[in-house]
Amino acid sequence: MRSLNELILKKDSKFELGGSYKPAVNYQCVTTLESFVKKDEILLYGKDLSEISTDVSFARLAFLQINNLEDDDTAYKAIKELEFIKYNMNLDGxxxxxxxxxxxxxxxxxxxxxxxxxxxEKVLFL
Structure with a gap:
């Protein structure tokens, strides 16, 4: 079920990925070279959400292959659109x-x- 821009207060949270000053990084790496991204796949390293009970470190790395775009401005706009999609997901909790x-x-x-x-899985395949 989806909600729009849900605010979860600390007192209502079970844990945070990257909480308690634990490392938390996010990188989106975009290339036009097909050899860098050989196939579509999502990989999970570590525990699933139901197996976590306290704040843990967190990293989300995305490697995206896009078509060669005409110019830097067009490429920038395409990458920003991809970022918007990533942050436009809303899932209860x-x-x-x-x-x-x-x-x-x-x-x-x-x-x-x-x-x-x-x-x-539920988070990634809304």
Missing amino acids: YMMRASTMDKREQVRIAKTAINSSISF
Whole structure:
């Protein structure tokens, strides 16, 4: 189920990915070279959300291959559109907080979401 821009307060959260000053990074790497991104896939390293009970480190790395674009301005606009899509997801009990300056991305998971069997699969395939 989706909600629009849900705010999850600390007292309502079960844990944070990247919380308690643990490392939390976000990188989006874009290339026009097909050899860098050989196939579409999503890989999860570590525990799924239902297996986490306390704040943990978190990293989201995205490697995207795009067509060769005409100029730098067109490429910039295309990359910004991809970023908008990533941050435009809304899932009950899942709140993303990001700092582009620090390349830091934290995720707050609500207690109610854990009770509703939230998983990275549900997050990724809305």
